[in-house]
Amino acid sequence: MAQAEIGIIGGSGLYNMPGLTDTSEIKVETPFGDPSETIVLGTLEGRKVAFLARHGRGHRILPTELNFRANIYAMKKLGVSFILSISAVGSLKAEHKPTDFVIPDQFIDRTFARNATFFGDGIVGHVAFGDPVCAVAAKAFEQGCKEAGVVGKLGGTYVNMEGPQFSTRAESNLYRSWGADVIGMTNLQEAKLAREAEISYATLAMVTDYDCWYEGHDDVTVEQVIKVVHENSSNAQRVLTGAVKALPKDNSGTPIASALQWAIMTDKSMIPATTREKLAIFLDKYDK
Numbered sequence: 001m002a003q004a005e006i007g008i009i010g011g012s013g014l015y016n017m018p019g020l021t022d023t024s025e026i027k028v029e030t031p032f033g034d035p036s037e038t039i040v041l042g043t044l045e046g047r048k049v050a051f052l053a054r055h056g057r058g059h060r061i062l063p064t065e066l067n068f069r070a071n072i073y074a075m076k077k078l079g080v081s082f083i084l085s086i087s088a089v090g091s092l093k094a095e096h097k098p099t100d101f102v103i104p105d106q107f108i109d110r111t112f113a114r115n116a117t118f119f120g121d122g123i124v125g126h127v128a129f130g131d132p133v134c135a136v137a138a139k140a141f142e143q144g145c146k147e148a149g150v151v152g153k154l155g156g157t158y159v160n161m162e163g164p165q166f167s168t169r170a171e172s173n174l175y176r177s178w179g180a181d182v183i184g185m186t187n188l189q190e191a192k193l194a195r196e197a198e199i200s201y202a203t204l205a206m207v208t209d210y211d212c213w214y215e216g217h218d219d220v221t222v223e224q225v226i227k228v229v230h231e232n233s234s235n236a237q238r239v240l241t242g243a244v245k246a247l248p249k250d251n252s253g254t255p256i257a258s259a260l261q262w263a264i265m266t267d268k269s270m271i272p273a274t275t276r277e278k279l280a281i282f283l284d285k286y287d288k
């Protein structure tokens with residue numbers, strides 16, 4: 001039986017989930033290495049939840065250093081079919097103000113030093129990714145924002161930069177000219193891997209700053225980000241709780257649950273045994 005139905009990945013400033021009850025902590029092993037941290041299993045709104053601190057407790061892991069594959073594989077191994085991510089982001093539009101929440105429905109990839117696929121080593125797969133965010137999970141976040149009485153805009157484009165330095169003003173203005181809404185360093189690789197793992201994924205993006213484009217506002221600093229996250233963390237917890245309550249029992253009603261059905265290109269007889277073994281958790285259901 002699944003150890004968890006819903007995974008929560010907490011970002012900057014959100015290293016635990018105070019609302020969880022009946023908690024226990026486990027170290028999950030994966031063929032892709034270690035996840036960022038031990039995972040806390042617990043109950044929230046009667047649902048079995050697994051909480052992972054993305055950067056590790058104490059914030060020890062750079063965005064570029066994150067083992068996204070191990071983090072998502074660990075969630076799959078625990079049995080989750082939804083992942084709710086929460087992240088700090090910079091705003092690229094005046095209308096998205098610090099402490100507001102945005103629930104992005106699109107991403108732009110500006111990374112260049114990350115491994116964001118379970119495929120390779122003798123197996124080739126291509127999943128559809130036109131809609132990178134699960135509409136059901138995004139709606140659950142919107143519902144959570146409504147219940148918590150906070151601004152939660154459904155839809156928007158998240159630019160995923162490499163970092164760790166924040167953007168130059170020229171870059172920030174370029175992303176604005178593309179019509180992007182928010183900027184962060186972590187969520188797109190999680191969304192890609194979750195799709196390959198047939199897990200539904202959505203992000204609750206907490207606006208913490210105006211990056212560096214907005215005259216009359218200070219350029220982003222870590223101090224500013226953490227101050228807003230701390231001030232707003234109880235709202236984030238309330239939104240997450242409402243979202244967990246709103247989620248269906250699993251993601252079988254979404255196309256994401258069968259994302260791999262037509263994705264594999266490689267002739268079955270030519271997939272190396274070690275690679276097949278590593279991906280058994282994803283592929284066994286199609287090989288009966």
Ligand SMILES: CSC[C@H]1O[C@H](OP(=O)(O)O)[C@H](O)[C@@H]1O
Nearest residue numbers: 011012063087088184185186225
């Ligand atoms: C602390 S500012 C930059 C840092 O904050 C965001 O983290 P997360 O997405 O994990 O909340 C951003 O992506 C950077 O990693």
Ligand SMILES: Nc1ncnc2[nH]cnc12
Nearest residue numbers: 088089090183184211220
């Ligand atoms: N302005 C910004 N750029 C990138 N990541 C961020 N996380 C929070 N604010 C950010």
